[in-house]
Structures are given as structure tokens and as C-alpha cells.
Amino acid sequence: MIPLRPVVLLSYALFCAGVYGMLTRRNAIGLLLCVELMLNAAAMNFVAFSRLYGHVQGQAFALFIIALAACEAVVGLAIILRLSRTAKTINADNVNLLKG
Amino acid sequence: MPHADLLGLIAFTLATAAIVAGAVWVVTLSNLFRAALSLGVVLLGVAGVFLLLKAEFLALVQVLVYVGAILTLVVFAIMLTAKMSDAPAAPRAGTRLPAAVVSVGLFAVLVAMTEPLEWPAQATEPVTTAALGQQLVTTLVLPFEVVSLVFVAALVGAVALATAGKKRA
Numbered sequence: 001m002i003p004l005r006p007v008v009l010l011s012y013a014l015f016c017a018g019v020y021g022m023l024t025r026r027n028a029i030g031l032l033l034c035v036e037l038m039l040n041a042a043a044m045n046f047v048a049f050s051r052l053y054g055h056v057q058g059q060a061f062a063l064f065i066i067a068l069a070a071c072e073a074v075v076g077l078a079i080i081l082r083l084s085r086t087a088k089t090i091n092a093d094n095v096n097l098l099k100g
Numbered sequence: 101m102p103h104a105d106l107l108g109l110i111a112f113t114l115a116t117a118a119i120v121a122g123a124v125w126v127v128t129l130s131n132l133f134r135a136a137l138s139l140g141v142v143l144l145g146v147a148g149v150f151l152l153l154k155a156e157f158l159a160l161v162q163v164l165v166y167v168g169a170i171l172t173l174v175v176f177a178i179m180l181t182a183k184m185s186d187a188p189a190a191p192r193a194g195t196r197l198p199a200a201v202v203s204v205g206l207f208a209v210l211v212a213m214t215e216p217l218e219w220p221a222q223a224t225e226p227v228t229t230a231a232l233g234q235q236l237v238t239t240l241v242l243p244f245e246v247v248s249l250v251f252v253a254a255l256v257g258a259v260a261l262a263t264a265g266k267k268r269a
Binding site (some may be wrong): 001002004005006007008009010012013014015016017018019020021022023025027029030032033034036037040043044047048050051052053054055056057058059060062063064066067068069070071072073074075077078079080081082084090 | 116142154161169180201203211223250253258264
């Protein structure tokens with residue numbers, strides 16, 4: 001049985017690393033990687049508290065997070081591929097047209 | 101301290117080291133391909149933490165879905181867009197310090213908020229996979245079905261996005 005406080009601290013650290021990446025990355029795929037970091041931090045927090053209280057729904061929600069992260073990655077990468085064809089760039093700063 | 105607890109602590113320390121090092125690489129490496137591979141290290145570390153928290157099913161799902169599917173997809177996307185991401189992949193120089201201040205500040209606030217809290221004793225019985233499966237088809241059946249709907253929508257949306265603008269056969 002491992003102590004849970006370090007697990008929660010680890011999930012904070014993971015989330016804050018994701019925030020740092022979101023603020024500094026310019027590449028759209030890089031931003032997607034940072035979103036995955038933050039989603040993982042949230043899932044880890046859910047599982048830690050599910051273990052603390054012996055409650056099953058924490059794990060169920062972590063499962064939903066993983067499933068929705070898969071959807072998000074699929075749609076996000078489709079958008080990025082489309083962007084690379086039409087706008088010829090995947091730098092998020094250079095994508096500034098609503099219609100182009 | 102019993103033998104199993106000590107082994108668990110050692111494994112947790114290793115997983116923590118992998119997760120922290122991997123997360124730092126994901127956000128700092130300017131080569132996106134290496135950043136994606138470091139994300140794999142983080143995901144495997146998180147799967148290890150899930151195992152230590154007695155969530156075996158979630159650890160397997162994490163490896164299968166995240167490392168097996170999402171990471172492969174990301175690596176494909178990086179390779180397909182490789183010629184566009186050579187130069188501008190490096191982080192903007194001017195935003196590093198403010199971003200570091202924001203993320204470290206957020207970490208400090210989160211720690212300060214939760215550190216004084218009293219933690220209840222850990223539940224003796226870990227959640228079983230059978231209970232998780234039962235919950236998914238009873239109480240949580242609606243979100244479960246909605247997730248499958250979202251999967252279909254994401255699939256159709258991804259195909260529509262990726263093929264839009266091409267001539268229909």
C-alpha cells in the first residue's frame with residue numbers, strides 16, 4: 001500500500017508541466033502532447049482518490065478520461081493534418097484566419 | 101515495514117522519476133519526435149502508478165489506448181508534417197520565464213491548498229475490476245453509452261476533416 005499524498009503531488013507536477021508546455025509550445029502537435037500530459041494528471045488524481053475511499057466511480061471516470069483523450073487526439077490530429085494542407089503551417093501562432 | 105510495502109515504494113520512486121523526467125522532456129525538447137517518445141515514457145510511468153494503486157484494468161487500458169493507439173497516431177502526424185515543424189518547433193524565447201512563473205505558481209498554490217488537509221485512512225479493500233465493470237453497466241450506463249456516441253462522432257468527424265476538399269470519387 002503506497003502513501004497517496006505523493007501521488008497527488010505527482011499529479012500536480014504533471015499538470016503544471018502541461019501548463020508550462022501549453023504556454024511555451026508553438027507547434028500544434030506539441031500543444032496536443034501537453035494536453036495529453038494534463039489529462040493524464042487528472043486521471044491519476046481520480047485513481048488516487050478512488051483508492052483512498054475505495055470508491056469505484058473514480059476509476060470509471062479515469063476510464064472515461066482515457067476514452068475521451070483518444071477522441072480528442074483523433075479529431076485534433078485530423079484538424080492539424082487538414083491545416084498542414086490548407087494553411088501550409090502547423091505553427092499555432094500563424095493560424096490566424098477564420099476563413100482561408 | 102513489510103517487504104511488499106518497501107518494494108512498492110521503490111517502484112513508486114522509479115515511476116515518479118520516469119514521469120517527472122519525461123514530462124520535463126515533453127515540454128522542453130525542441131525536437132517534436134523526441135518529445136512524443138518522452139510522452140511515451142510518461143504514459144508508461146502513469147500506467148505503473150495505476151498498477152501500484154491497484155487499478156490493474158486501468159493500467160492495461162492506459163498501455164493499450166495511450167501508448168498503443170494515441171502515441172502511434174501522434175508519431176504518424178509528426179512524420180506527416182515533419183517538413184513544416186523543423187524550424188518553429190522551438191519554444192518562443194520570450195515566453196519561457198513567464199510560463200515558468202505561472203506553472204510553478206500554480207503548483208505552489210495547489211500544494212498550499214491541499215497540504216493542511218487531513219487525509220482519511222486509506223480504504224483497506226481496493227476497487228476490483230468486477231466492481232468497475234458492474235458500475236459501467238448499471239449506474240454509469242448513460243455516460244458509457246454517450247462515450248460510444250462520441251467515438252462514432254469523432255470517427256466520422258476525423259474522416260470528414262481529413263478528406264474534405266478532395267474530389268469525391
